[in-house]
Structure formats: structure tokens, C-alpha cells
Amino acid sequence: MSALIQGYEVVIGFETHAQLSTHSKIFSRASTAFGAAPNTQACAVDLALPGTLPVMNLGAVQRAIEFGLAVGSHIAPRSVFARKNYFYPDLPKGYQISQYEIPVVQGGEVSFFLETGKGADATLEKKTVRLVRAHLEEDAGKSLHEDFVGQSGIDLNRAGTPLLEIVTEPDIRSSAEAVAYAKELHKIVTWIGICDGNMQEGSFRCDANVSVRKPGQPLGTRREIKNLNSFKFMQQAIDFEVRWQIEEIEDGRAIQQATVLFDPDTGETRAMRTKEDAADYRYFPDPDLPPLVVAPEWVQRVQQAMPELPRVMAARFVADYGLPEYDATTLTQSKAMAAYFEAAAQACGQAKLASNWIMGEVSRRLNASERPIEQAPVSAQTLAALIGRIADGTISNNAGKQVFDALWTGEGQDVDAVIAAKGLKQMNDTGALEKIIDTVIAANADNVAQFKAGKDKAFNALVGQVMKASQGKANPAQVNELLKKKLAG
8 A cells, every 4th residue: 555645645657758769750861869950950851841751760660669578568560650639839740640549569567666764664665567558759849938038939850859658557656656667767768778868858758647536536637747857856746746736635626637847946836738638639540651560570580689678687686696686676777887796796706795885885976976887986896806805804894995985086996905005904813813802801891791691782892892902903703703702711
């Protein structure tokens, strides 16, 4: 059961537009490159000049097939393009070519982990969001308002850019779950290379259909938050919309179906227009485009050429390296991170330690410096060498963090050289440790008596004194073992 907000259940469905990574547009040969001067990449087909006809881009269809295979969808052997009729200044034809009744990708699912709670109360729950469909369509142009006074400009460079619209069932129950789903979807489309995932440039745009209801009641009236191009804004927008809808209902007002925009400056959503339903678009099959036929042999060829998928790689990490499922899923957030882990794990032979370091210290520093793992100052091989020195008892885990800091900041480049320079080598000499332990036992008679009386905290205090006396260089495991023997004797 999902957590309730003021007695209401949140229901969210997603529509995501992933711009496909083709060099040309979906029905013309015009370029899809980002950043060109306005209206320099819009050809006669994009401008809908009389006598022009659309021609299907083979690469766009192939990318749709790849996505369908990645999420376990059914690839329709025959799908149909339709005209979605509506007027907008940056839609030259007066309609958008899309798919309606028979999309090329049908069904499928996206699974991910959701962390709830904090600290000791934190739990991980695996969630699965069902997909309704993923269909091919063309993008519209762009209206420009900020560069003009009292008027707007139209840039048609984006008109005709190939999109894959990915639609979910209303399976999402919180803003945190929505963000986790969007991040997982983003990972999938970038991993298989069908979309560059650049949210700032509009390559990956999410629309969230948000409604609230009392548990057990029918679905409430939804409002669609358009063009969410940041995970941070996505969570803020959904949280505000949920609160707003609950307040409206509690005040006795009905929710009106609408399309809304999120204003990051105010942190609020505002209505843009009344939301249309399918009937308002007057869909009908596009007479200029024949049905799209995808032969089984084509699907098979695409499948054979696809890279190892993140969920498949995660399963392999569990099977081959003995990692927990959560670790394996986290380490396959990107191809680069997965490759970094495999290189480190194979070099040091300590897969779980490598996973802990990458998910912990490495990721923390990457996030703090806002850089990808490809730019990590510590290579996978160097990290493996550090882990090896911790595993063989040369240094403690705490000393390892000091070494890692020196490696990361460029203070040193060789693990053993840094250990020697900083004097971090762990004391493993049994005779030397026994002398320190004897001295600590003699000086802490009270703690010794308390331990023998059954108080475990007294033992920890004695260990702390030994570590202090050794200036932190004693091997903690060895200290524990020797101290217990001495106290038992």
C-alpha cells in the first residue's frame, strides 16, 4: 500500500518524449543537429509546402525496435501512422504525424529500486511500472517569446525531429517514485544509444499526469504537467500539484482536466490550456504513409546487434561477482560505471569491496565535483591496488580513505608510495602488539574487571585504548583476537 498524503492516494502516469539519435528527421532529410540558427534546418517537407510527401526514416524505426526489446515489449509486425489534428503556430501542417490505434511498440515494463526512510530505517523496494506503448511521431517547432517585445518568433528547426513517446500505465504513487522511474528510463535510452538524454536541450522530456483519490475510489481527474526537463523540477512540480489538488478538493472545488506548466522560479504549476482528449484530435490514418511493416527477421537482426542490457548485466554481476541485487543495479546506472567496476573487481579480486568503494567514496566525490566517472582522477586499476592493500591487511579501512584522498587530489599517484609517505602501514607484528596490549590491560584494571563481569562496552574501550597507543596503526582484527586471548588467559 502506498503512503497516503492527508488521506489521499497519489496516482501518476508518465508520457516521455525521447528524441531519437538519427542524423536526419523522421520524414525528411533535414538535419537534427542542435543549436543551428533558427529556420536553417527546415526543408520543404518540414514546412509542409504543397506537393511534398513524407518518407519514413529507417533509423528511427530501428531505434524504436531497440527500445521495445530493451523493455520486453511486443514489436507490432504492422503499425499505422495517423494524423493528429490541432492548430499551433509552430505546427506548419496543422496536424502532427503520430501513431494512435496501432503503435510499433506495445506493452513492456521498467523496474527500479526505490529507497524509503533514512538511516537505520532505510529500506529498498523494487518497483515495476508497466508500459502501455511507445510510438513514433514527429516533433513540432518552437515558439520563441523571450527575444521579442510584443511578438513571438517561430523556429521550425525542430519540426519533424523523430520522437519516441513512451507511455506508462498509472502505476506511480509518489514524486520520489516518479523520479526513480524517469531516471531508470533515461538510463535505458542512453545505454542502448537511441537518445542522447540531454534534458537541457529537450532530448528527453517528461509529462506527468497527476491525480489524487481516496483509497478504493475511482481514478480522479488528472492534470498533465508538461515538459519536465529536470529530475529536481520534476519532483518539485509533482509535489506542488498534489498539494494543490488536495486543497482544491478539500475546499469543495472540482478538479478540471488541464495541461499545466511548472514555474521553477515560483515552485508552482499554472494552467496553460484545457486538456484535450483523443476525440479532440480527430485522428485518422495518414493517407501519405503506408502501414509500417516490421518483419521478424529485422527484429532478430536488431536483437543480435544490441549491447548487453543493464538488467542483464546486473543479473550477471549478481551471478558472477556475488553482489546484492541493489549493488548490481546501482553499478549499472551507466556503461562507464559498470566498466569501471568490472575493471576494479577483476584487478583486485574483491568484488564486494570494489562495489562498496565505488558506490560510496567514489560516487560521493564525483557528485560533489559534478563530473562523470569517466573523469574520475583515480583509475579503476589504482582503486583496485588500494583495495588490495586493505584486503591484505597492509592498511586499515580508515587509512585507506586517507590514501584515496591523496590519490584523488593528486597528492600522490602510487598507492604504496602514498602509504609509505604518510606512514599508514598497519602494525601486524604480533610481538609488538602484545606488548601494547599488556600495557593497556595493566593501565585499565577497571575496564578489565567490567569486561570479566560481562560488560561488552568495556572490551570496546580497551580496543580503543590499544588503537590509540598504536597511533591507529594496529590491525583492528588482530587486536580483537589478541586482546580476547589475553583477557581469557
